[in-house]
Amino acid sequence: MAFRILITDVVHESLVEILSRKYMVFYRPGIERNRLEEEIEDKDVIIVRSRTRLNREVLQRAKNLKLIIRAGIGLDNIDCEFARERGIEVRNTKNASINSVSELVIGFMIALSRNILPLSNSTRSGKWDKDKFIGFELKGKNLGIIGTGNIGRSVALMARFLGMNVFGFDPFNKDVSFIKYISFDEILSISHFISIHVPLTEETYHLINKKAVDKMRRGVFLINTSRGEVVDEEALVCGLKSGKISGCALDVFETEPPEESKLFEFDNCIFTPHIGENTEEAKMKIKDEIIEILKEFEVVFPHGV
Incomplete structure (x- = not known):
């Protein structure tokens, strides 16, 4: 079964297009908290930027989640300790920006x-x-x-x-x-x-x-x-x-x-409104790093989740 990927913030349009060829992608930029708690329940992977907060309450709703990808560097919007307790891997695109x-x-x-x-x-x-x-x-x-x-x-x-x-x-x-x-x-x-x-x-x-x-x-x-x-x-x-x-x-x-x-x-x-990584080049690098992370994820789960 193909991975079910939830994207909750704006990413480069080419990333959504590329991922959709291989995975089941649910692109929900700007999703509100109550809707997020519903959407995350059956997803295998979630891709977020700094806006989306993945705290304990949200992650508790994630029954199948195995991977969180932060499109960017900072992880302060993610409860990484609780994610690890639940066996959820947390990755970021540390070099892109x-x-x-x-x-x-x-x-x-x-x-x-x-x-x-x-x-x-x-x-x-x-x-x-x-x-x-x-x-x-x-x-x-x-x-x-x-x-x-x-x-x-x-x-x-x-x-x-x-x-x-x-x-x-x-x-x-x-x-x-x-x-x-x-x-x-x-x-x-x-x-x-x-x-x-x-x-x-x-x-x-x-x-x-x-x-x-x-x-x-x-x-x-x-x-x-x-x-x-x-x-x-x-x-x-x-x-x-x-x-x-x-x-x-x-x-x-x-x-x-x-x-x-x-x-x-x-x-x-x-x-400025948090634009540090907001360049065409950085967004393309973020896209490339996310694709590489998902390839590594496939090695761990070669037949889907």
């Missing part, structure tokens, strides 16, 4: 350093504020990277080519030759830019809090493309108000989509 997220970080740094957003808005309004916003070069500036996994290392390499001094903090990865590893507090105190690349765990929840902000170099720029809950947004607002933080770029928020936020009052900040 490395370049896309890294380029977004570099783009954020350039936009912040050259005041591109306020200058664009000013020019659109009919002003010619050529001398009002004076930017600065990235060359020679200190970039502190918190979390030097695949994306953190990629950002570091790109920043090195721009002539930046790259420093890193990671309690698990310290073997990257082109990153100078220092303590967390040192990252905070010397960095002109801080870029966050850690998963959301109990240890990283509100890693950037008021205490951390107080230790930062005055005038720092903060970039977060990892998970919103890693940054205490109230502490970030306080840092922006005091001038300790000159600006920020957030692709992720504590609540997504964010409701009314004091952060939106600051013109020196850039906000």
Whole structure:
């Protein structure tokens, strides 16, 4: 019997087409929680992005589920421990979005350093504020990277080519030759830019809090493309108000989509709706990795489930 695959979020259209040739595919992007609990009952595989939350209550309804594929990297929307207890394998497409997220970080740094957003808005309004916003070069500036996994290392390499001094903090990865590893507090105190690349765990929840902000170099720029809950947004607002933080770029928020936020009052900040992996190339790589994961799954279950 062919695998029954439930896809609950938007994926590249070619993935649905390719999978449908071989499997029974149920494409339900944007499915609501109550419908999800019904749909998941007889499915063998589920493919999700960050929107769909597979907690204990949902997974308890899955009678046949053997594989969860996260189209992306972060697994904080999945109760992985409970999935393992039920014999459900959890996989992600860990390499697909490395370049896309890294380029977004570099783009954020350039936009912040050259005041591109306020200058664009000013020019659109009919002003010619050529001398009002004076930017600065990235060359020679200190970039502190918190979390030097695949994306953190990629950002570091790109920043090195721009002539930046790259420093890193990671309690698990310290073997990257082109990153100078220092303590967390040192990252905070010397960095002109801080870029966050850690998963959301109990240890990283509100890693950037008021205490951390107080230790930062005055005038720092903060970039977060990892998970919103890693940054205490109230502490970030306080840092922006005091001038300790000159600006920020957030692709992720504590609540997504964010409701009314004091952060939106600051013109020196850039906000995007969790688009780190949202490029044509990354989506194609995600498609390819999902297909490979399913091929490996077929080896374990050669005759279907």
